[in-house]
Amino acid sequence: LYPIHLNSKIYQMRIRVSDKNGWAVVAFADQEMIAARNQTILYKIAILYGMGILLSLLTAIVATRRITRPIAKLARGALAITTGDLKAKVDINDQDEFGFLAASFNQMASELRESFAKIKRQTEEMRKQENEFQTLVENAQDIISRLDKSMRYLYVNPVIESYIDVAAPDFIHKTNQEIGFPEEFYQPLEACYHKVFHTGNDRLLELEFPGFDGNSVYFQAHIIPEFDPHGRVETLLSVMRNITERKELEKNLARLDRLNLVGEMAAGIAHEVRNPMTTVRGYLQMMSRKAELAAYGDQFQLMIDELDRANDIISEFLALAKNKRVDLQMTNLNSIVKNLQPLIQADASIVDKMTVWELNEIPSVYADEKEVRQLILNLVRNGLEAMDAGGRLTISTWAEKGGVVLTIKDQGKGIKAEVLEKIGMPFMTTKDNGTGLGLAMCYSIAARHHAKIDIQTGNDGTSVAVRFPRGHWRHGK
Secondary structure, X not given: OEEEEEOOEEEEEEEEEOOOOOOEEEEEEEHHHHHHHHHHHHHHHHHHHHHHHHHHHHXXXXXXXXXXXXXXXXXXXXXHHHOOOOOOOOOOOOOOHHHHHHHHHHHHHHHHHHHHHHHHHHHHHHHHHHHHHHHHHHOOOOEEEEEOOOOOEEEEOHHHHHOOOOOHHHHEOOOHHHHOOOHHHHHHHHHHHHHHHHHOOOEEEEEEEOOOOOOOEEEXXXXXXXXXXXXXXXXXEEEEEEOXXXXXXXXXHHHHHHHHHHHHHHHHHHHHHHHHHHHHHHHHHHHHOOHHHHHHHHHHHHXXXXXXXXXXXXXXXXXXXXXXXXXXXXXXXXXXXXXXXXXXXXXXXXXXXXXXXXXXXXXXXXXXXXXXHHHXXXXXXXXXXXXXXXXXXXXXXXXXXXXXXXXXXXXXXOOOHHHHHHXXXXXXXXXXXXXXXXXXXXXXXXXXXXXXXXXXXXXXXEEEEEEEEOOOOOOOO
16 A cells, blocks of 8 residues: 545555556555544444453353352351351252252261261260269279379379378379378388389289378278370379278287187187196195195195186186187176176275276166176276276266177276287287286177177277177077
């Protein structure tokens, strides 16, 4: 195109030459007309382009809404589940990918609801079991505790408070030494702890707790290792059971075994020994009356007295016999005590000591009066011998549920712990001229009457209580 100016107008000229015959064609066009046509074409194109863009935008908006709406529903459903609303559900019914995602989401939500419901039930069951276990542990009579490797308490149940004046929460993160346990108590215990930590095997240990009230308590401790996920001992569980009653029972059984042995010995040899002793005593008495032997009268009397003493010892042996015949009759202990009152008061006045009588109204019991009389006299004489001049011996009776109690209390210096452990065993005595059979005989008499002897002792004296059951039974004569 070539611009040409003709008649004050601008024309566009175009020349095209034919390749076949060489002819040339010259065309002229008014430039303003061409510009006007181009303007019209461009306007139409712009309108078409704008309509196309608008249509594209509308299509994009519709498509975006079709995509974002189900996505938003899925997002809201996911958000609801994350905030704990397990009932959330996505309502998309289209048969496309979003419909498939919605169905999968709803199925997942349903499975989550079932899983959480199951977990909730299991959690509630575990919480219930935990509460039951905690109630059981905190109300158990055994001392249950957990300790770490530094021997510090991580837990201890409240029953510990009945043995030491320290609250259970105050044990946490403290050692036995910091709490104030006696060294002779916790040293063997901690030695056992170290062995369990080292070997990983549980152990049993019996130990004595001196007690802050002066009375020893015996425990059996079961030390159990607790392992971490790697199989190493991380903590220890200690279960300590009070076996004081069992220890006392073992002592009583040992005492009874000795009593039975002595009783069998007594029953076997008493008559064999008494017969020759009676013969010897008779000859001594006969010889002491002869004039030619009058100078030896004191020696004869000494020998007769020694034979009588030996005979008394044999009588005490016989009183220990397990199968000794007893004559149980309904009787009142007060009447037995009153009959002995003059004799006891006389014995007390001779050694410048006093007696106090506190006899309350009591029911009758089945008893062998002779044996009970011997039991009372033995206990009274022990009480009198335990006191210095001016001491007071109190003899009392009263009724309690299930029986009648006879108590003899002195104001002596008390019984030493090592003696108290062996008291009632045959031949155990602290007296210079004692046989060690008096209290043993008392225990035998009590056993034949189904009675129980309780001894309380301290620096202010000793109280011996004999508890007789009510007269609702009668053991064979």
